[in-house]
Amino acid sequence: MGVKKILILAGDYVEDYEVMVPFQALSMVGHTVHAVCPNKKAGETVRTAVHDFEGDQTYSEKPGHNFTLNASFSKIKAEDYDALVIPGGRAPEYIRLNDKVIKMVQHFSQADKPIASICHGAQLLVAAGILDGKTCSAYPTVEPEIARAGGKYVAVPMDKAHVDGKLVTAPGWPAHPDWLAKFLQVLGTKIKL
DSSP states (O other): OOOOEEEEETTTEEEHHHHHHHHHHOOOOTTTEEEOTTTTTTOOOEEEEEEEOOOOOOOOOEEEEEOOOOSSSHHHHHHHHGGEEEOBBBHHHHHHHHHHHHHHHHHHHHTTTOEEEEEEGHHHHTTTOOTTEEEEEGGGGHHHHHHHTTTTTTOOOOTTTTTEEEEEOOOOGGGGGHHHHHHHHHOOOOOOO
């Protein structure tokens, strides 16, 4: 298997489950996971939001936990990581305005390294210009952006994930079991029961 070094790009109001669950699950299987946020350092926190599907026209939003970052954004280099995780929530909407964030996402794509994106994380993929000719899933409201970026949106059930090469995407946190299992397959991680 080999331990992989995985980077998570977060920001304030990242979706609570979509940052916490991959951080814990990928660490649990033995990978090294660093969670960073632009303009913050290790030991600082990002606020999270819990998004839920309660029958309204769109998801609801409630305050989540404070998530502690374990690496400093200014000190990390994308080249040092084997894979990237992009959680959703509101963070992708504004961290995509950071040039270093965009260059990081582009690095993982150009180097053909695994990328796992969920929910609104696709907004970072769009901003980085890496979806041309690719298929991906995301929260359904991101479909128009994906199409404008030359990608093809794939509508999968809320609890399923989609794989295109080394890009693993899902519409939201109900897909965590499928999304993380598919990401582990792309990483080459073997779990023996």
